[in-house]
Amino acid sequence: MIGLDAIYIAAGLMFGAFAGSHALDGSNPRRWRSAVFWGCFALIMIAGSWLPHLVSGGFVLVMAVLATIGLKPGKDITTDTATRETSAAKLRDRLFLPALAIPAVTVIGTLLLPLWRIGGTPIIDPKQVTLVSLAIGAMVGLGLALRLLRTNVTTAAHEGRRLVDAMGWAAVLPQMLAALGGIFAIAGVGKVVATLATDHIPMDLPLIAVVVYTTGMAIFTIIMGNAFAAFPVMTAGIGLPLIVGKFGGYPVIMSALGMLSGFCGTLLTPMAANFNIVPAAILELRDRNAVIKVQAPTAFLLLFCNTVMMALFVFHR
Amino acid sequence: MLVLSGIAVVILGFALRFNPLLVVTLAGIVTGLAAGFDPLTVVAMLGKAFVDNRFIAVAWLVLPVIGLLERGGIRERARTLILKMHGATTGRVLTAYFVLRQLTATLGLTSLGGHVQMVRPVIAPMAEAAAERDGPLDDETRDHIRANAAAVDNIAVFFGEDVFIAIGSILLIQGFLAQNGISVTPPRIALWAIPTAVLAFVIHNIRLWLLDRRLARRKAAK
Numbered sequence: 001m002i003g004l005d006a007i008y009i010a011a012g013l014m015f016g017a018f019a020g021s022h023a024l025d026g027s028n029p030r031r032w033r034s035a036v037f038w039g040c041f042a043l044i045m046i047a048g049s050w051l052p053h054l055v056s057g058g059f060v061l062v063m064a065v066l067a068t069i070g071l072k073p074g075k076d077i078t079t080d081t082a083t084r085e086t087s088a089a090k091l092r093d094r095l096f097l098p099a100l101a102i103p104a105v106t107v108i109g110t111l112l113l114p115l116w117r118i119g120g121t122p123i124i125d126p127k128q129v130t131l132v133s134l135a136i137g138a139m140v141g142l143g144l145a146l147r148l149l150r151t152n153v154t155t156a157a158h159e160g161r162r163l164v165d166a167m168g169w170a171a172v173l174p175q176m177l178a179a180l181g182g183i184f185a186i187a188g189v190g191k192v193v194a195t196l197a198t199d200h201i202p203m204d205l206p207l208i209a210v211v212v213y214t215t216g217m218a219i220f221t222i223i224m225g226n227a228f229a230a231f232p233v234m235t236a237g238i239g240l241p242l243i244v245g246k247f248g249g250y251p252v253i254m255s256a257l258g259m260l261s262g263f264c265g266t267l268l269t270p271m272a273a274n275f276n277i278v279p280a281a282i283l284e285l286r287d288r289n290a291v292i293k294v295q296a297p298t299a300f301l302l303l304f305c306n307t308v309m310m311a312l313f314v315f316h317r
Numbered sequence: 318m319l320v321l322s323g324i325a326v327v328i329l330g331f332a333l334r335f336n337p338l339l340v341v342t343l344a345g346i347v348t349g350l351a352a353g354f355d356p357l358t359v360v361a362m363l364g365k366a367f368v369d370n371r372f373i374a375v376a377w378l379v380l381p382v383i384g385l386l387e388r389g390g391i392r393e394r395a396r397t398l399i400l401k402m403h404g405a406t407t408g409r410v411l412t413a414y415f416v417l418r419q420l421t422a423t424l425g426l427t428s429l430g431g432h433v434q435m436v437r438p439v440i441a442p443m444a445e446a447a448a449e450r451d452g453p454l455d456d457e458t459r460d461h462i463r464a465n466a467a468a469v470d471n472i473a474v475f476f477g478e479d480v481f482i483a484i485g486s487i488l489l490i491q492g493f494l495a496q497n498g499i500s501v502t503p504p505r506i507a508l509w510a511i512p513t514a515v516l517a518f519v520i521h522n523i524r525l526w527l528l529d530r531r532l533a534r535r536k537a538a539k
Contacts, residue, residue, distance in 0.1 A: 008371050011378055041374075048368035054357060057364025064342040068335075079388055088390025088397065095391040098382055099438060103429040131375050134428065138378035145385040159384025163433070164377070169338040175373045176341045179366035180323070183345045186362065187320040187352035223324055228486065232493055240497055251499050255490040256479070256509035263475045267468075270331055274373070277337065279432040279467035283441060286456070290464040291471075298472055298521045305516050 004128050005049055007135045012045030017157040018164055021077075028074025034165070037066045041172060060176070067169035076162040091148060098144035102137040109133025163282070170281035174274035177225050190229065193220065194237035203238070206247040207311055213238045214307040217258050218265035218299075225271025227262025234258065249314040257310045264306070267299040268292060323348030376433075383438055395439045396446035407448045407462055408529030412522050414440050414466075415473045419518060422477030425484060430470055441466040451536040458535065465528060469521070476517035479510035 019038035040059040220230035243249040266272045323344040330340030349359030421429045482503040
C-alpha cells in the first residue's frame with residue numbers, strides 16, 4: 001500500500017527547496033534564519049517517522065525561537081505588475097485551468113482511488129485517500145502550470161517560497177496547535193474544564209442546560225480551537241446526562257445543533273489558526289485578527305439562533 | 318487543576334501579542350510539565366505530537382502552483398473579468414462565491430475552495446476590483462474587503478458541510494452517540510443541520526449587502 005510517507009517526503013522536499021532558495025540568497029544577511037526554519041520543518045516532514053521524537057522536538061523548539069526573533073526573508077525573485085498584465089492578456093482564462101485541476105483531481109481521486117485494488121487489497125490506504133488525492137491534484141496542477149507558463153521547477157520553487165514567506169511562521173501554526181491538542185489530551189485538560197463547568201453552574205431548568213451546552217460548546221471550541229475536541233467533552237458532561245437524561249431531550253437535535261454551536265466558536269478564535277490566522281497571513285492583512293473581527297457578528301447571531309432552536313425543538317418530538 | 322496552566326499561557330500569550338508559534342510551543346511544554354512529565358520527555362512528546370500531525374502540511378503542496386499562476390497573471394485576469402461585468406459589486410461577488418462554496422459543501426465537495434487556492438488568487442482580487450471601479454482603495458478598506466473574502470470561505474463551508482451525510486463531524490456525532498448506546502443514522506443528524514445552514518446564508522448575505530451599502534456611501538462621501 002502507498003501510505004502517507006511518500007506524500008510527506010514530497011512536501012518535505014518542497015520545503016527543502018524553499019530552504020535552499022533562502023540559503024542561496026546572498027543579498028540577505030539574515031538568510032540563515034529562514035533557511036534553518038524551513039530546513040528544520042523539511043527534515044521533520046521527510047524523516048519524522050524515523051527520527052527520535054526528542055530530535056523532532058528539538059527542531060520544533062529551534063523553529064519557535066527563530067519565529068520569535070523574526071524570520072526576515074529576503075526579496076522575492078518574481079516578476080513585476082506590468083509583466084503580469086502582459087502575461088494575463090496573453091494567457092487569459094487558461095490561467096484558471098491549473099487552479100481548477102487541483103480540486104477536480106482531488107474529487108475524482110477521492111471517488112476512484114478506493115476502487116484501485118490488486119487481489120482485493122487496496123493500493124492506497126482507504127483512510128488516506130483524500131490526502132493522497134490532494135497531493136496528486138497539486139502535482140497535476142503544477143505540471144499544467146509549468147507547461148502553461150513555459151518555465152521550470154526552479155521558478156516554481158521561488159514562487160512557492162514567495163507565498164510561504166508571505167505567511168512565515170503562520171504556515172506551521174495549525175500543525176503546532178494540533179500538537180498542543182495532542183498534549184492537552186494526554187494531560188486530560190478537557191475533562192478538567194468540563195468538570196469546572198458542570199460543578200459550578202446550577203442547571204435545574206431545561207433552558208439553562210441548553211444555554212450552558214451551546215455556549216459551552218462555543219467557549220470550549222474557542223479555547224481548544226476545534227469543535228471536534230469540544231463535542232465529546234461537553235456532550236458527555238452536560239448534553240447526555242442533563243438535556244437527554246434528566247430533561248428527556250432528543251439526542252439528534254441536541255448533537256447537530258451542539259456541533260454547529262461549536263463551529264460558531266471556531267469563527268471566533270485565533271486557536272483555529274488554519275481558518276482565521278493563516279488567511280490573514282496569506283492575504284497579507286496588517287491585523288492578524290481581521291478575519292475574526294469580520295466573522296464575529298455572524299458567529300454570535302448564529303450561536304443565538306442555534307440556542308433558540310435547541311430550546312424550542314429538543315424537548316418536543 | 319494544574320494542567321490548565323497551559324490554557325493560561327495561551328490566553329496570556331495571545332492577549333500580550335507574543336509570537337503565536339512561541340506561545341503555543343510554551344503552552345505545550347507547560348502543560349506537559351504540569352502533568353508531571355520530566356523536561357526531556359515533554360520535548361519528545363512535543364516532537365511526536367508535531368510529527369503525528371504532518372498531514373496538515375500536505376495542503377501546502379499547492380503553494381508552487383498558485384505562485385506560478387500569480388506570476389502568469391491570474392489575479393490580473395480575475396480583475397479584468399470583473400471589470401467587464403456591469404453591476405458586479407464587492408458584496409455580489411462575495412455572495413456568488415458564498416452560494417457556490419456552500420452548495421458544493423452540502424454535496425461533500427469541501428476541497429472546491431480554500432484561502433490559498435481560491436481566495437488569494439481569484440476571489441479577493443475580484444472583490445477588490447469591483448470596489449476599485451469607484452476609485453482607488455485605501456489600505457484599510459482593501460484589508461477589510463480581503464478579510465470579508467476569507468470570512469465567506471469559512472462561513473459557507475462550515476455551515477454547508479454538515480448537510481452532507483458523510484462529513485467528519487456527522488460521523489463523529491454518530492460514533493459518539495453509538496458509544497453511549499444511542500443509535501442514529503447520519504441523514505437524521507444532517508437534516509438538523511439544514512435550518513442553521515439556511516440561517517447562516519441569510520444572516521451573512523444581509524451583512525454582505527450592508528457591506529456594499531457602506532462601500533457605496535464611502536464613494537459618495539468622496
